[in-house]
Amino acid sequence: MSLLLIExxxxxxxxxxxxxxxxxxxxxxxxxxxxxxxxxxxxxxFNLITGIYKPAEGKIFLDDRSIVGLQPHQIASExxxxxxxxxxxxxxxxVLEHVKMARYSKLTYGLIGAFFxxxxxxxxxxxxxxxxxxxxxxxxxxxxxxxxxxxxxxGAQRRVEMARALTIDPKILFLDEPTAGMNPxxxxxxxxxxxxxxxxxGLAIFLxxxxxxxxxxxxxxxQALVFGEVIAEGTPEEIQNNPGVIDAYLGKETVG
Amino acid sequence: METQNSKSPTEKTNVLxxxxxxxxKVLNLIRNYFSxxxxxxxxxxxxxxxxxxQLVGRLIALSLGLPKIPVLFGFVTILKHxxxxxxxxxxxxxxxxxxxxxxxxxxxxxxxxxxGKLLVLPIFISVIIHLGLLYLIMHLWSGxxxxxxxxxxxxxIAVIATLSLNVVNGYMGEFSCSHPGFMAxxxxxxxxxxxxxxxxxxxxxxxxxxxxxxxFMFPIxxxxxxxxxxxxxxxxxxxxxxxxxxxxxxxSLAFTFIVKSLIENLxxxxxxxxxxxxxxxxxxxxxxxxxxxxxxxxNNFVRSTLGKALNAVRDDELAANVMTVNTRRTKMTAxxxxxxxxxxxxxxxxxxxxxxxxxxxGIQKLAEVLAMVYFGGLNSIQGSILGAIGFNILSEALRPxxxxxxxxxxxxxILIMIFRPTGLLAFKEFDVKKxxxxxxxxxxxxxxxxxxx
Ligand SMILES: Nc1ncnc2c1ncn2[C@@H]1O[C@H](COP(=O)(O)OP(=O)(O)O)[C@@H](O)[C@H]1O
Ligand SMILES: [Mg+2]
Numbered sequence: 143m144s145l146l147l148i149e150x151x152x153x154x155x156x157x158x159x160x161x162x163x164x165x166x167x168x169x170x171x172x173x174x175x176x177x178x179x180x181x182x183x184x185x186x187x188f189n190l191i192t193g194i195y196k197p198a199e200g201k202i203f204l205d206d207r208s209i210v211g212l213q214p215h216q217i218a219s220e221x222x223x224x225x226x227x228x229x230x231x232x233x234x235x236x237v238l239e240h241v242k243m244a245r246y247s248k249l250t251y252g253l254i255g256a257f258f259x260x261x262x263x264x265x266x267x268x269x270x271x272x273x274x275x276x277x278x279x280x281x282x283x284x285x286x287x288x289x290x291x292x293x294x295x296x297g298a299q300r301r302v303e304m305a306r307a308l309t310i311d312p313k314i315l316f317l318d319e320p321t322a323g324m325n326p327x328x329x330x331x332x333x334x335x336x337x338x339x340x341x342x343x344g345l346a347i348f349l350x351x352x353x354x355x356x357x358x359x360x361x362x363x364x365q366a367l368v369f370g371e372v373i374a375e376g377t378p379e380e381i382q383n384n385p386g387v388i389d390a391y392l393g394k395e396t397v398g
Numbered sequence: 399m400e401t402q403n404s405k406s407p408t409e410k411t412n413v414l415x416x417x418x419x420x421x422x423k424v425l426n427l428i429r430n431y432f433s434x435x436x437x438x439x440x441x442x443x444x445x446x447x448x449x450x451x452q453l454v455g456r457l458i459a460l461s462l463g464l465p466k467i468p469v470l471f472g473f474v475t476i477l478k479h480x481x482x483x484x485x486x487x488x489x490x491x492x493x494x495x496x497x498x499x500x501x502x503x504x505x506x507x508x509x510x511x512x513x514g515k516l517l518v519l520p521i522f523i524s525v526i527i528h529l530g531l532l533y534l535i536m537h538l539w540s541g542x543x544x545x546x547x548x549x550x551x552x553x554x555i556a557v558i559a560t561l562s563l564n565v566v567n568g569y570m571g572e573f574s575c576s577h578p579g580f581m582a583x584x585x586x587x588x589x590x591x592x593x594x595x596x597x598x599x600x601x602x603x604x605x606x607x608x609x610x611x612x613x614f615m616f617p618i619x620x621x622x623x624x625x626x627x628x629x630x631x632x633x634x635x636x637x638x639x640x641x642x643x644x645x646x647x648x649x650s651l652a653f654t655f656i657v658k659s660l661i662e663n664l665x666x667x668x669x670x671x672x673x674x675x676x677x678x679x680x681x682x683x684x685x686x687x688x689x690x691x692x693x694x695x696x697n698n699f700v701r702s703t704l705g706k707a708l709n710a711v712r713d714d715e716l717a718a719n720v721m722t723v724n725t726r727r728t729k730m731t732a733x734x735x736x737x738x739x740x741x742x743x744x745x746x747x748x749x750x751x752x753x754x755x756x757x758x759x760g761i762q763k764l765a766e767v768l769a770m771v772y773f774g775g776l777n778s779i780q781g782s783i784l785g786a787i788g789f790n791i792l793s794e795a796l797r798p799x800x801x802x803x804x805x806x807x808x809x810x811x812i813l814i815m816i817f818r819p820t821g822l823l824a825f826k827e828f829d830v831k832k833x834x835x836x837x838x839x840x841x842x843x844x845x846x847x848x849x850x851x
């Protein structure tokens with residue numbers, strides 16, 4: 143049984159075929175990579191799986207349950223956490239509030255609890271906070287808990303997004319270019335965090351990455367996407383040596 | 399040429415900067431001097447002041463040459479009779495400022511000790527004591543004249559209306575124009591309940607229930623009005639929250655007009671002539687209780703994770719959705735919840751005025767509530783309270799200026815929008831425990847930190 147199974151997923155933006163016949167199978171604990179030049183459709187694949195867009199064709203199963211057509215918040219509650227390529231944080235909220243918010247669907251105190259501050263609410267919020275601090279510790283940003291996110295440096299903001307995605311207790315974590323815009327030092331720290339999440343939490347991770355070095359070092363299997371189609375799939379070595387990939391992706395990079 | 403041009407502006411800014419710096423210095427000195435005063439201290443100071451006014455206010459006013467006690471901090475007197483400005487200022491100094499400031503400052507050790515002791519008890523006891531003091535202050539202050547009582551009742555109702563609009567326009571970041579409509583529904587809903595059931599009147603015939611139990615049923619009438627407003631909100635929400643965009647502003651504005659013309663055409667409830675003879679149940683204590691309940695419940699809501707979801711929806715709806723927040727339900731419930739309180743405010747207003755007609759709930763009301771929200775500050779309880787108090791006092795104080803009032807108030811609003819686009823006290827947490835806690839001087843805190851290191 144696979145954790146995430148995608149069959150023949152296709153999507154169009156107007157006349158543009160952004161994703162075509164996309165297949166994917168991820169098992170628990172795997173660390174998978176998706177590479178491809180800009181505009182290849184990588185982010186679109188994330189958006190399709192997480193319910194932001196509904197695929198024109200194809201099937202998506204999470205733990206053997208179809209999630210096509212569900213609302214994004216339902217899919218997230220089913221166990222898919224994600225980050226965004228261009229950070230999407232809530233600019234007036236603190237780091238702690240960000241992390242607590244992602245447990246929204248697990249709160250059971252309801253409106254009565256929210257309006258009247260019942261004991262149940264206090265208990266759940268306290269648990270929520272404890273969990274949040276635990277994750278902040280893990281990502282090394284506990285000391286920033288009460289800061290408004292917009293005051294934070296870029297690297298810290300990326301960590302907040304990751305802590306937030308982890309709060310929903312996902313079965314699989316989607317990371318959309320988590321090292322974009324980072325300096326070499328931050329890059330190494332981020333890779334360490336990704337490895338740690340994968341190993342310590344046993345969490346499956348699906349990683350979009352622009353920098354070859356990062357995917358090659360982290361991932362066990364990689365897909366290469368060009369114009370919405372997978373042109374190669376395999377281990378880092380296989381991908382590195384695939385003539386199609388070199389042509390479409392690596393070749394370009396050496397030229398540019 | 400060039401050097402001259404570039405020099406004079408910098409000189410100007412230098413002068414401006416020194417002025418600004420010295421103002422800041424003075425403000426900081428004052429702030430530091432009073433930073434140790436807990437809320438309890440301010441309450442006791444104010445209590446002394448209002449008691450003093452009760453006892454000798456009249457005497458002092460007359461001996462200063464004032465015709466009577468200045469009812470609204472002397473604003474009206476000053477504008478009507480400018481030659482009384484010195485006496486009015488003197489009166490304010492002697493009766494209010496000096497007693498409040500000196501007692502608040504002198505009692506610092508006692509009040510801090512007391513506030514600390516109170517915090518040992520369950521927090522609600524301390525809160526109730528503070529609220530009791532606040533009510534006592536309002537009671538004594540308004541004992542001077544009925545005008546002050548009326549003023550306080552309007553202000554407290556305005557607090558409810560402003561807060562409820564802040565939930566939508568501030569916390570949720572939508573722009574709703576339907577509050578007059580909700581208030582109208584609440585006003586008519588509550589009025590119909592009370593008038594039909596408890597009053598012998600020409601429109602609905604004799605009372606159906608003994609008027610004696612009426613005051614106890616008043617909360618239920620208000621709740622009925624609030625629920626009616628929520629039903630209205632549901633009708634607005636269905637088309638507005640289906641997709642993103644600026645639909646709400648337009649749909650909600652239309653709603654306000656529809657409610658108004660609907661009531662105008664419903665002859666059975668008085669039509670354009672309005673509805674009168676509401677019983678006089680919205681007195682100061684009952685409105686005070688409603689306002690406290692409103693602040694308490696709304697503050698509970700916006701500080702819970704369920705309520706913070708409104709902020710997440712406002713700042714990035716898609717991210718909220720992807721982080722498991724049911725954004726549509728969040729927006730719906732918040733909107734209905736806000737409408738409920740607007741309805742309660744409307745019901746109270748109807749029972750203060752004891753007469754409502756559809757014209758009460760038009761564009762002018764909308765402008766007022768919006769002004770109070772944006773003046774006080776978005777996403778902030780204390781902002782809405784400040785907005786409601788400030789706007790009402792300002793609008794009463796400027797009454798002698800007649801038509802110019804409507805030039806001054808909008809200009810002030812524009813100035814605030816330019817210099818503080820989110821309002822005076824925006825984006826603040828209303829942490830009751832922090833507010834009623836004993837206070838320490840800031841410098842001492844720093845020293846403590848250094849010492850502990
Ligand atoms: N919402 C959208 N509407 C129209 N076109 C889109 C939309 N999102 C992405 N695209 C297009 O789809 C293609 C794939 O985009 P994307 O998935 O963001 O690429 P990648 O993440 O691989 O850089 C691009 O050509 C992009 O312009
Ligand atoms: Mg992308």
